Amino acid sequence: RKEVEQDPGPFNVPEGATVAFNCTYSNSASQSFFWYRQDCRKEPKLLMSVYSSGNEDGRFTAQLNRASQYISLLIRDSKLSDSATYLCVVNEVWGGNKLVFGAGTILRVKS
Amino acid sequence: GAVVSQHPSRVICKSGTSVKIECRSLDFQATTMFWYRQFPKQSLMLMATSNEGSKATYEQGVEKDKFLINHASLTLSTLTVTSAHPEDSSFYICSARNPKGAGYEQYFGPGTRLTVT
Numbered sequence: 615r616k617e618v619e620q621d622p623g624p625f626n627v628p629e630g631a632t633v634a635f636n637c638t639y640s641n642s643a644s645q646s647f648f649w650y651r652q653d654c655r656k657e658p659k660l661l662m663s664v665y666s667s668g669n670e671d672g673r674f675t676a677q678l679n680r681a682s683q684y685i686s687l688l689i690r691d692s693k694l695s696d697s698a699t700y701l702c703v704v705n706e707v708w709g710g711n712k713l714v715f716g717a718g719t720i721l722r723v724k725s
Numbered sequence: 726g727a728v729v730s731q732h733p734s735r736v737i738c739k740s741g742t743s744v745k746i747e748c749r750s751l752d753f754q755a756t757t758m759f760w761y762r763q764f765p766k767q768s769l770m771l772m773a774t775s776n777e778g779s780k781a782t783y784e785q786g787v788e789k790d791k792f793l794i795n796h797a798s799l800t801l802s803t804l805t806v807t808s809a810h811p812e813d814s815s816f817y818i819c820s821a822r823n824p825k826g827a828g829y830e831q832y833f834g835p836g837t838r839l840t841v842t
Contacts, residue, residue: 648830657818657833658769701768711822713759713831717768 617641617714620702624720631692635719637685637702646705647678649687651698652718658701661687692723728752729821731834738809739842746804746837748819754799755821759831760792763816775802809841 620637627633639647647664662669664676664685675688685702702716732747748758756777761769773794774782781794793805806813816838820831 655816655838657836659833660830663830711757712771712774713820714771715768 616716617706618702618704618716620700620716620719622717622719624722626722626724627692629692629694629723629725631723632688632690633692633721634689635687635700635702635721637687637716639683639685639702639704639714641704641706642680642683643707644683644704645707647676647685648703648705648713649674649676649685650701650703650715652701653698658715661700689721692721694723694725697721697723728823728832729819729834731819731837733837734835735838735840737840737842740810741808743805743807744809744839746806746817746819746839748802748804748821748834750800750821750832753821753823753825755802756799756824757822758796758802759820759822760794760802760804761818761820763818763836769818772804806839809839811841814839814841 618639649661650658651661652658662671664678666678668677673690677686699718699720701718704714706712706714728751730749738744758775760772762772763769771784772787775794775796777796777799783789791807796802816836818836820833822831
């Protein structure tokens with residue numbers, strides 16, 4: 615079983631749509647959670663951290679369910695520029711504070 | 726602006742040669758840097774954790790004698806791919822963790838695309 619699992623997509627949505635991505639992680643001891651965004655042939659960039667109480671940053675909302683070991687990202691009012699791969703990332707405290715990446719979910723926003 | 730730089734951005738080399746990639750943290754002193762590799766359509770895979778002033782910690786399956794890591798200062802880590810082969814062709818990305826940051830976020834360099842012919 616992969617440590618961090620995501621639906622690879624692609625999700626093809628029209629501009630203005632709301633889209634949600636899900637992610638599950640296997641290590642219940644994981645402490646920190648993030649969503650990164652990666653554009654084609656570029657490095658990942660931090661989109662937002664995910665907090666237990668849920669958090670929002672503009673059109674983006676992240677949720678964490680520790681009991682279910684489940685993380686979500688909601689994007690409202692999708693823009694063409696949101697097209698990218700969204701990486702669910704978990705920090706593993708054991709073994710040296712390493713980030714473990716999901717394989718990513720591809721989003722394509724079309725006009 | 727970028728907080729982590731990486732050089733070169735792209736390199737093509739012949740099989741059997743060695744390639745050095747530099748990773749610099751620009752805005753903070755990074756006691757820990759990380760080296761990742763990403764093959765097409767796959768996720769980032771951690772290769773090793775680079776610790777300033779000590780030996781790197783390699784992930785299982787990564788040959789330490791092939792991928793030499795040196796973290797000689799708090800702002801510079803280097804990865805040398807020795808005796809490169811075509812299967813080493815990949816996107817190599819470094820990252821640095823800001824020790825003064827609130828969480829465990831890592832800031833990534835722009836990556837180095839290595840092609841071994």
